[in-house]
Amino acid sequence: MNMPNGNAKSMDVVIVGGGLVGSLEALYLVKRGHRVRLYEYREDIRNTPQIRGRSINLALSVRGRRALKDVGLEEHIVKDHGIPMYARKIHRLDGSTYEIPYDARTNQSIFSVGRNYLNSALLKESDKYKNVEKYFNHKLVEANLKRGSLQFLKTDTKETIEVQADLIIGADGAFSAVRRAMMKEPLFDYSQTYIEHGYLELCIPSDQNGSFQMPANYLHIWPRGNFMMIALPNQDCSWTVTLFMPFSYFKNLDSEERLMEFFQQYFPDSIPLIGKKKLIEDFFAGSPSPLVSVKCRPYNISEKALIIGDAAHAVVPFYGQGMNAGFEDCTILDRMFQKYDDDVAKVLEEYSRTRWVDTFAISDLAVYNYIEMRDLVTRPSYRLRKALDDFIFWLLPVTWVPLYNSVTFSTMPYSQCVKNREWQNKVLLSTFLAIGGMFTIATVYGLRK
Ligand SMILES: Cc1cc2nc3c(=O)[nH]c(=O)nc-3n(C[C@H](O)[C@H](O)[C@H](O)COP(=O)(O)OP(=O)(O)OC[C@H]3O[C@@H](n4cnc5c(N)ncnc54)[C@H](O)[C@@H]3O)c2cc1C
Known part of the structure; x- marks a missing residue:
């Protein structure tokens, strides 16, 4: 973590979005001595149960770890909470398995971490600083980025408030309202692509003794050509299972019989692990969520506004890099703030001019990796x-x-x-x-x- 230079000018920064990336960026900035107000649409995640429809756990790797180290959280997240996954464990149709190590040379691993846990840890860490204020239940509804002014709707009282900032950072996810405001500016390039596949989360519970039902230190994959199922371990010895497949396939599974037939045919070994009753209940309790890639640039409007994380570059999840890339955004920005002595105009100009090359690259790699995971690995x-x-x-x-x-x-x-x-x-x-x-x-x- 770079420390602020003596002559650095302290800015009033508003971050929109208190998800993973917004919470991390707040920490980086308060550590540099800037004043940060964080506005989040949802309730404080620390007081709410896991929301269905977002991935429950995520694979944390080196880029994300570097950022967590900068803000003093790496050891806690990795050692006390993360579950190492050293290899892919591939499940064949007959239920037999084999392993493909991630790093045969030095046996490095990726780590399964809980989204809520990580987000809460980041928010909690920022409680230690006086120069950060957090406002939950605040939805950004209007933005004039050039003037540095924002309008939020308080979702509990329905009151609207106006906020001014030296710098606005949009970390408000794939459907970013800050990005929507940027799109009104000339020369803003934007494209979004939905893939034809969606995802639905299921769960393998722990066994009667509260232990894992499958070997824990793996990312389990059931590759089936045009679709696949994966499972990542959770702290409570359950597994978050994610089924990725074309929406048309989901649509065909419109009865319990069809669902069970499908699982018997393609994922027979998972049925006793999930449990027939739970499989049916969980499958029909939700609907498949879409997966979108967003590419856009530039990421800034002069020295007044910037987008980071999914707001700037949502990617499909198949390389396990969306959050890691968003965390890397924050690290790169921090290094640039240090390089330019917190001269925000220079930082935003260089960041925006250079970062897109890498985010476009991971976006394309993520699409490729879906084919690798669901088909090529076999x-x-x-x-x-x-x-x-x-x-x-x-x-x-x-x-x-x-x-x-x-x-x-x-x-x-x-x-x-x-x-x-x-x-x-x-x-x-x-x-x-x-x-x-x-x-x-x-x-x-x-x-x-
Ligand atoms: C199925 C799935 C699996 C994934 N697995 C991995 C993985 O293994 N590894 C990995 O690195 N990444 C993974 N990702 C990607 C990862 O989830 C995202 O890249 C990451 O959550 C991005 O963080 P963010 O803070 O930019 O956006 P978000 O997490 O979307 O947070 C945005 C925040 O902004 C708030 N917000 C939105 N609109 C407004 C508004 N108008 N006003 C105020 N607040 C607002 C939202 O409530 C939210 O809290 C996965 C994604 C999916 C869908």
Whole structure:
């Protein structure tokens, strides 16, 4: 964590959205000596039960951990709360399983953490600072970003209030109201893409002894080609199970019989774990949620407003990087505040000019990884390439970092991870062509002799 310089000017910052990224950014800024007011639409998450429809747990990896370390929370979250997952455990149709380690060389893991727990820990940490105020049940309804003015509706009293700030930071998620205000400005590029697949969360409860029903330190995957189911462990020894598949498939499962038939056919080993009654109840209690990717730029309006996290770059969840990338936004901003001695105009200009290259890259990688998780992992060609990557990584740990490792276990810019992979593909192709060429020449030579 960089500390504020002596001559830094303290700003009045309003953060819209007290989710994961907004709560973290508030901490970074108060630690630098700025005054922060955080406005959140929902009730204080610390007083409310888990909301259905948001992922209950998330995979935390190195980029997110770096940010938590900066604000003094890494050890607590990772050691006291996180559950390490060292490998994917693949469930075949017949119920047998095999493992694909995330990092065969040094056995690093990603960590399953509870969304509510992490969000609460971030909010609680900021309670320690006098220069932060938090307002829950406040919905942003109107914004004039150039003037630095915002209008919030107090959802409990229905009163509207006006707020002024030196800097407005929109961390209000994939359907950001701050971003909507930015879209009215000229030269703002924006695109959003829904994939045809949705997700629905189910649960494998703990067993009668309160223990895990499956081996805990894995991310379990049931890859089924065009769709898949995954499970991440929870602190209470239950599993959050997420079924990802086309909306049309969900629509077909419109009766208990059809649902059970489908599970018998594709996920038979999960039925006794979830329990038939619970499976039916949970499945029909919710409806599948959509998955959206958002790409936009620039992320700022002069020195007055900025968007971060999902508000700036919502990605599909298949690389487990949405939150990690949002946390990385906050780290990068902090480094720039330090570099420019808290000159916000310079920080926002450089951040906005440079950051999009990496967020666009992780957005594309996340879409690709869905195909890898639901389909490619079952193919011999995938496993051969993975084995080859792991072997060369073992031989050349600095030069040859496989794509998944660079994204998950390093802070290499996402765009560089992609370039690296492209370079590796070229090297492997040239090597195979050269070996093939030599083999052909040797064969022809041998035959002629
Ligand atoms: C199924 C699923 C699984 C995922 N798994 C992972 C994973 O394993 N690893 C990972 O890194 N990421 C994962 N993600 C992505 C991750 O959830 C997001 O990237 C992360 O939550 C983004 O945080 P955020 O704070 O930017 O946005 P959000 O978490 O959406 O928070 C935005 C906040 O703003 C508030 N808000 C919205 N509108 C207003 C308004 N008008 N006024 C005031 N407040 C407002 C909301 O109430 C909310 O609290 C997953 C996502 C999904 C859907």
